[in-house]
Amino acid sequence: MMQKQRASRRSKDRQQAAVFAYCGLCGGEIYLGQLYYEMDDRLLCPECLPEYAKSYFLSRQRTAMLPEWMA
């Protein structure tokens, strides 16, 4: 058998990996060894990155419309 099972059994809480931080958007746990995104004011889990990016680039958002003189 591989070491993996023994290692996980050794951790204090078998059901949960160690929480490193909480996502600044959804409040979800970011576990040790997991990827996360470090923003200026918060940490983000990968699931929240698209949503955050959308709000981050909101000032760049446009609706494709014909100019008024063409309408």
Ligand SMILES: [Zn+2]
């Ligand atoms: Zn999140």
